[in-house]
Amino acid sequence: MWAVLWVQRLYVRLRLFEPPPGVGERLVTVVRRTMAEQRGPRVELLWFQDCPNHQAARAMLGDLLSELAPGTTVEDVDASDPAVAEQNRFPGSPTIRIDGRDVDPSFRDPGDYTPRCRLYYTAEGLRGVPERAWVVSALRASLERRGHAVR
Secondary structure (H helix, E strand, O other), rough: HHHHHHHHHHHHHHOOOOOOOOOHHHHHHHHHHHHHHHOOOOOOEEOOOOOOOHHHHHHHHHHHHHHHHOOOEEEEOOOOOOHHHOOOOOOOOOEEEEEEEEEEOOOOOOOOOOOOEEOOEOOOEEEEOHHHHHHHOOOOOOOHHHHOOOO
């Protein structure tokens, strides 16, 4: 708890007083990341408009968040624009990331970020959405790292 208060005070000081160029930016980034980690998981849903599976992924994610991490918001990223897809290293739609990590435990970055559908190799075969168990596991791991009680 004392570390959180120290980080919050440091953040306020950095915002009030301008530190030397470069030093302040790095510290503010670290402080923001630390403060965000105290709140809850960072959840991203990346998709593109022509994907028939992103609505199912959104519904599953909403159900799991209401059960495991109520109040957690989802960063909804429409990667239909190739520039947005490239900027977000978009491997295909739908993609769910928890704290910046893909929920698929066997994920390997393809290096090609063209907006397209994504298929997952699940226990039931090839599917258009990630396994529910993968999302649950990623959420629980994120909550445990933050010291939150896991349901």
